[in-house]
Every structure is written in structure tokens, then in C-alpha cells.
Amino acid sequence: MNEESTGLAIGISIGVVIGVLLAILALFCFRYHRKRLQIGNSSSRRAANVPIRTNGADSCTILSDSTVGPESPVKASRSSMSSWFDGFRRSSVISASGMPEYSIKDLQKATGNFTSVIGQGAFGPVYKATLPSGETVAVKVLATNSKQGEKEFQTEVKMVMLLGRLHHRNLVNLVGYCAERGEHMLVYVYMSKGSLASHLYSDKNGLLGWNMRVRVALDVARGLEYLHDGAVPPVIHRDIKSANILLDESMRARVADFGLSREEMVDSQAANIRGTFGYLDPEYISSRAFNKKSDVYSFGVLLFEIVAGRNPQQGLMEYVELAAMNFDGKVGWEELADSRLEGNFDVQELNEVAALAYKCVNRVQKKRPSMRDNVQVLSRILKQRHNNKRNRNTLSTTTDEVAIDVDQLEGRSPRPEHTRQQSVDSTTESCEV
Template identity: 35%
Template sequence: MILPLLFLVLTIFLSSQVLHASSSIFVSQSSTYAQAQPPGIQEVRIGHHQNLNKRILIALIACSALLGGVFLFLSYVWFRGQKNLRCSSSKSQETIEAAKGDTLSSVNAKLNYSRMADKKSSVAIFDYQLLEAATNSFCTSNIVGESGSRIIYRARFDENLQVAVKKAESDADSEFENEVSWLSKMRHQNIVKLLGYCIHGESRFLVYELMENGSLETQLHGPDHGSSLTWYLRLRIAIDVARALEFLHEHSNPPVVHRDLKSSNVLLDSNFNAKLSDFGFAMVSGMQHKNMKMSGTLGYVAPEYISYGKLTDKSDVYAFGVVLLELLTGRKPMENMSSHQYQSLVSWAMPQLTDRTKLPSILDPVIRDTMDLKHLYQVAAVAVLCVQAEPSYRPLITDVLHSLIPLVPVEFGGSLRVTEPIISRNSH
């Protein structure tokens, strides 16, 4: 604004100076001629000077108009520049604010969000370079677990944020897509939270919340052999898994069968709260496919699924019964008897679970003699019902949950949400 004003002042000043100088010259010349010439000639000279004054005045007016046009043009250019500057500043400010929001953590700076096909939820897409940096180039020292051929890494983004990164099998795109699809829509306290995924060439990565105590399989069958798992902690873990299955079977719309429940897919946080993971084989309950790929792990798979390919929510109940037996006995679902012979935990435990005199002797030594025997008999009864060969004899997972909840006192993390244990033999 200062430049146009200076230009205007300069124009007015120059115009006034020209007019003043012209007037002085004309007056001086007129006086000189008046003194030197006779009267007749003076009148001619004066008329001549009057015409000259008119021409100069016209020239000044034209000059002023031209200068005014230049002034208006410069003013337009200046105002246009100011507008662009304000617009640019506004965009820059928005960019800065967006950058501030994105840099609330080192992760958010690298996240993009992609809508799922059903438009109901969004899932984060992680840059491969970010995961590579957070896992120190997927260093073996950052491996926190393995599930089959899938390796799970700890990824550290900053001091306050760590996650788990699971590298999926390269030839299992359908399972990868299935897991992303299911977990992006599920929100439950006992189902692991999917934070996002990454696709890099042929590699597939799933990013979860970090579960500090790893898997139930590692806790039971790893170096510690269940030493951190007290009787009440084991019951709490069983209850958490039952709650996750109840959500899938009873409250999810449509109902879902997990199809791959096992101790390695039960993850434990820093307080040993359990969350169900790995939904690569999950499917809508009741749906049967002619070319459906068999899923599950030997020792957890229900007999009817192996024999006839029949899949219902009762298949998950059977797998839950096996996990419950692992918690009770500390044994693996399949024990190697010889180089070519294995024995299932179910076939080994069933005869002793129904004999109260033998039951205490098959318990994991870590928890032996640490519980009320009445509670032990009740938990054993639940396990027996869950692993029945006939699906219709197995209880609903809701009934299992209601039977276990009262066994954990509030002071040990229990929640008395029901007052009477009930086991139902009704088919679903």
C-alpha cells in the first residue's frame, strides 16, 4: 500500500510543480513582451501565449490521466499480490497445522487412511520404511513370538509407543485380507486391536497393539513353563477367551466362527488380560463352502470338522475346551509319544478328568494344591463337556462363561456378573 501512495503523492507534486513553473514562465514572458513591444503587437503575443497555455493544460490533463491509469494498474497489481499472499499464508498455516497434527507421534506422520469396501471403518496403512526403522530392519532381537511360519516383531516408534508387527505368509493373501477385513470392524476388550497393515512387494505385514506377555502358548510351554500363571490368572484367561468367543458367536452381526482357536492365538498384555488374535480363517457361522480350505491346528480341531468338514460355533467350543485343558494340566495339545506316534491331550485327559481321585494328580505342578477342590471339579466338568465328540453335547460358550465367572473372586480380578453357574447341553 505504501508504494502506490508514494507514487500518487509524487504525481501530484510533479503536476503542481509543472503548473507553477508554467504559470511563472508565462507571466514573466508576458511582462517582458509587454514592455518591449508596441501595443498592437502585445495583444497578438498575449493571444499566442493564451493558446500555448491551453495546450500545456491539455497536455497536463492527459499526463495526469495517464498517470492515474498507471496508478490504478499498479494498485490492482498490488492488491492482487496481497490477496495471493494471504491465500498462500493461509494454505501454509493449514499445512503447518496439519503437520503439527501429524507429528503428534512419529507414527502418525507416516500414516495414510484407506476406506474399507463396506465404508463402515477405516484402517491405517503403514509405510514399509517406517516399520523397517521401528524394528531395526526386522532384527532377530526384536522377535517376540512365532505363530507357525509367521514371525512377530516388536516395533518401537518412540518411548511411549510400541506395537507388534506380524509378517504374514507370502502365499496367504486370502487369509491376510480376511484378517484385515474382520479385525478392522471388530472392537472388543478381549479381541486384539488391529492398528494397520503394510503391503511391500510380495510381503504382507499386520500391525497390532503390543501384548507384553506374549502368547499363552509361550507362557505355558516356553522356558518359564507356566510359573507366572497362578490358578486365578488361568481362570481369568479362560474367562477372557470365553468372552471373546461369546462376542463372535452371540453379538457379532453376522455371527462369526474363529476356526483357529489355540493357545498361540491367545495373547496376554502386561496384566495378563487375554485377547484373541489371528482371524485369517474366521468366517460367518453357518456358511459352508464346497471348496473350503481346511483350517485349524492338530489337537484343537473338532472331530466332526475333520471327518465331515462340518463347521459350527461348537467347533470353537471344542477348541476352547482344549485350551482349558492346557491351562489345567500344563501339557501341549499333542504329545510326541515316539518318532511316529502322537497322543492328543483330550484322549489322555478324559479318563482322569471324570475321576475325582485322579484329577489332582494330572494338574500342572505350578497350580497343584492352590485351589478349592470344588472349583477344580467344576472347571474340569466344563472342560469335559466342551470336548465331547458329539457337537450337540457341547455347551454354548455363553453357558461356559456363566459357569466360570463366579469362580474368580473380585479381589483376584473377578467380576461377579452372574450368580449361578449353568452348563447347557442344548445344541446351538
């Protein structure tokens, strides 16, 4: 009987201990779950309140990389980025980034109820708009059903805010944004002359002459040089192509579309190949590693596109390699010249531009020039053109002055015929010498 009582007491004691342990475990789990929720809410608030870089240092780790997805070393969830967008307050005229905020109602009116479509990107449509101030702008709208577009849109927001404070003349500048009722829009400077591609392949915009093509190439080079060497931290564009080069009223070129751009990092490894085929660096395709020289390769393809007026997605580089087999890479490139130019180009300039392009597309990245080198070469070409033009004008002016002197001699008071004729003959002989 005593043994039964003892066994019962032990059983009850064990049960009580197990019950207490379970209660403690349940309490611990409850507190842990509650703490996780508090941390999540706190992170969301920090992401909403500090969305951009300040003084070149990360103000928010969730935005420390340019894209969201498997290729990002620092991954950010879609919900966190949504919180970032929702953090903008519509009531404020100027956001924390210093960019004006526009309401949907304002942009709806400015775009004619979103009917003035002027382009289409991976993120969604682009509209032409006229603000109440009379300023004409371009409005990029994130399509609600575009998952890939949302990633590129988020990247572009980050990059344009990083670069927007500096306003380089060869980059398309952001002038405002809209984040209201789940709609996300970016407002850009309007580039009235459209894209470089539209001028190279469409007759409606008129022929883009050789002189203007070299000037456009220099503008693009300067924009890329700024991204690589002037921005802090340096930025790799990753999608240089003629469709992303826009021209303003004065036909000055600016680099646009930063949806694939990334800050230069020590580990620039991509899980997925991003960009536009035809412009992609072969080494990037094989190794998945990208850097500044990847942009240089794309720029070289763009230079050949400017020279030849051929689409890189339709065999341009194969055409270049065939032409390169016939010479040493410095001369003879005129056979690539766009037939629409009808021979109206400077042969020496064309060869220099094409030779530079061939260096840019070298298979070995280390042998490619930097964007600063490219700017220097193109600047020298234009400077030499200016000097040649000035020399021709000087020669023309000298010839005109001689002609005026002859006319003045002929207009003097009458003299014996043989004396006047002798004077003119003497002057003529002097001119010929």
C-alpha cells in the same frame, strides 16, 4: 457354356457369403473379447475401492468369504486380491477402512530394520516395533514366498477390518497397516506378556498360578462369545489354541490370529481340514462341516490344557478320557492338575472348570454348551471366589477386633490381681464360645 457360367456365379456368391460371415464372426469375437476386458477392469476397480463390509452387508462380493481357495463357496482369484491390496493409496494417512497407513520406511525404522523378531506365523514373521509416538506395537509381515500365508493374511485383513471397528477388550486389535511396493503388513496392539502357551510350558516367564488361569479362561470365553454372538455377522475363529491367546501387561488375555476365521454361513462346508491338530473337533474332521460348536470344542481342549499344563498335541485328551473313566465327570478331576502348581489350587474350582471342559468336548455337538454358557459358569466361579475371600476377610477382621478388646482390657488401670484375671478368663471363654 451357360451351365459353366452359372456354376461359376454360384461359386463366387457362396464364397462372398462365407467371407462376409467370417468377417462378421471376427468382429463379434473382437467386440466380445474387448467387453470382457472392460468388465474385468471394472471389477478390479470395484474390489479396490470397496474392500470391507458396511453395516453387516457385503460391499464387495469378492471378499464375502473369509478364505481364498478350494474350500470357499465364493472363490476369488489371487490377482483380484492383489488389486485389492494395490488399491490402498500410500498418500492417504487414513484408509477407507479408517485404519492408519504406515510406510515401509516408517516400519523399517520402528522395527530396527526388521530385526526385532518376536514370533513366526504361517504368513511370515512378527516384529516388535516402536512408533514415533512412542507406542509399542507388533508388526505382522507377509512373507513373499508364502502362498498359504498369503491366503491366511488376506483372510486376516478382512476379519480384522470387520472386527476392528468394534474393538472388543478380549480380541487383539488392529491399529494400522502397510501396503507399499508389493509388501503387505499389519500393525497390531503389542501384547507384552506373550502367549498363554509360553507361560504354560516355559519357565522363563514364571509359573502361571491357578487364580490367574481361571481369569485367563474367562477372558478367552468372553472374546469367543463376542465373535459368536456379538459380531455381525457371527464369526467362527477355527484355530483356538494356547499359542493364539496373548496376554497384555496386566495379564489380561485376548484372542489373536484370525487367519483361518470364517463368517458363519448356512453352508459351512470345508474341502480341506484347517486348524491345529489336538484342538480340532472330531465331528469337523469327519464331516468337514464347522460351526460355533467347533470353536466350543477347541475351547474345551484349551480349558483342559490350562488345568493340566499338558500339550494337546502330546496326548492330553487321551489322558483326560482315562481320568474320566474313574468318576461321573463332576469330581475327581484334581488328579489332572498341573504338577507345577504343587497343589496350590482350589479343588472345587478345578473340578468345576474341568467339568465344564468335559461338556465342551462332548462328541455330540448339540450337547456342548454355548460360549455364553461358558462365560456364565466361569463368571460364577470367580464371583464365588470373591465372596469366599470377602467372608474370610470379614472373619479375620472380627477376630482381630476381639483380640484388640482383650488387649484393651489388659491395659486398664491396675486392679486387684484376682479381679483382672477373672475378667480375662471370662473374655477368653466368650471368644471360645
